Amino acid sequence: MSNPKTPAAAPAGGRGAAKKELPERFQSYKNVWVFIEMERGKVHSVSWELLGEGRKLADKLGVELAAVIMGPPGEGITHAINDSWAYGADLAYVIADPLLTDYRNQTFTKGLNDLVNTHQPEILLLGASTLGRDLAGSLATTLKTGLTADCTELAIDDDRCLAATRPTFGGTLLCTIYTLNFRPQMATVRPRVMAMPERTEGRSGRVIEFPLNMAEENIITKVLDFLPDVTSDKVNxxxxxxxxxxxxxxxxxxxxxxxxxxxxxxxxxxxxxxxxxxxxxxxxxxxxxxxxxxxxxxxxxxxxxxxxxxxxxxxxxxxxxxxxxxxxxxxxxxxxxxxxxxxxxxxxxxxxxxxxxxxxxxxxxx
CATH class of the missing domain: 3.40.50.1220 (TPP-binding domain)
Structure with missing residues (x-):
């Protein structure tokens, strides 16, 4: 999470009333991105919830909303792209590679890091799931930018900055955090915090494919087997x-x-x-x-x-x-x-x- 005491961020009460122009180094950063979390061909519903919220932010900024989809080539990615259109995305960045069949921090961080550095989003949102938290933390560290975790509200302020609100001090206060000096502005949101948006059938958008550029022999973590969690459906x-x-x-x-x-x-x-x-x-x-x-x-x-x-x-x-x-x-x-x-x-x-x-x-x- 961005620390309000560091130059990367400032609490809501610490911002001046005067409007500020974005620094010139931020002018190339455009659009709102949502990472579409997909495992074994199934998209986590928090991704669609975030697309609904991302649509509001993109409209406020007057920019496009992009879905970021990573996984092995196949029907899973195709379905994820089509569903992204239905839930409000204007374009989809797709990294399709067999090395992305299972989630591994090294492959997903490298692929998403390269994609961000190439296309430079203004805002990047991820679900605060087990996978999303792992990926968001490592990605923010690699990009050397701020990350506000477990947000309960997202908004755009008068200076076109992301205002990310989350509980703090053990849940006794709500704090709004701004990442002022770095881009992209990153935030995670837990499942079910945001409402599920309505589907709009018949929408479509642009697909931009991006290479992973990795080899299995250079990946430290190896997937030996997949054991589903037999208790995952007991508490819902x-x-x-x-x-x-x-x-x-x-x-x-x-x-x-x-x-x-x-x-x-x-x-x-x-x-x-x-x-x-x-x-x-x-x-x-x-x-x-x-x-x-x-x-x-x-x-x-x-x-x-x-x-x-x-x-x-x-x-x-x-x-x-x-x-x-x-x-x-x-x-x-x-x-x-x-x-x-x-x-x-x-x-x-x-x-x-x-x-x-x-x-x-x-x-x-x-």
Missing amino acids: LAYADVVVAGGLGLGSPANFKLVTDLAEVLGADYGGSRPTIQKGWLPADRQIGQTGKTIRPKLYIAAGISGAIQHRVGVEGADMILAINADPNATIFEFAHYGIVGDALQILPALTAAFRERLGKLRMAS
Whole structure:
């Protein structure tokens, strides 16, 4: 991440009101790029979310939006190009090479670094996935530019600079960071932080092919085998339509059964706030918030959760938030759509019984 105390960046409060012209050395940097993360022919949905956000930034700057696609030659790249048009890209930079069949930091960093130095984007966005974080960090280091990680908001200021906002100080504050003295301006965004854009069928654009220029014997890392993660589908909080979560207000880990009971009746997934994970009440893959899973469900029910900033930025994309808390002054009531002031240990069983009865009648009627 760009450090606000270094010349590479400055916090929002440190920028003057006067408009500044971009230095002459930045005049050749144009367009907004989004790295399309693809593994084994499948594109990570965070790439499409970033194209939607990149479209807004490109329109504000009056430049083109480009998709950067890297992988082995084949149908996977072809589908990724066509989907990039549908989600708003104007052009696609494509590096197709058999050496890119599996992700290796050396090959992807080298290819993307050469591409950036040749075509000079103004802004480069990557998903804050496991792959994206690894690639973004090494690429920013190689390019010697700033990187703002895990952003919750992206905007363009009056000086045509990227304003990248992220939580800081353990999630207690939001800080807006600018990379003023280097290009490209880089940022990563976690999955589900940005909304999925609408597809527009029938769009097309330009394809610019670029060589990798590497040989297998010069690559240090070797892929011996591919073992899929057999647990990857067990927790799917980020893409659940309904999520029920509990916080320290539940009093003990045993009381989380009230959360799971309600989730089961609703066909929902469940999770907890960061303090409950830190206490060992739930496993880490159930954590909801900026430092856990970012969610965008149709309905989010939060029981006994105070609503700290790091939790808020991880859930505020939900269509509807129902908060249950005994404290009428709990922060979560400031951004929840509906709130119930009361003891979650009494309200959760009542909700479970009411939903079970209601849903049972609907099934009988159908």
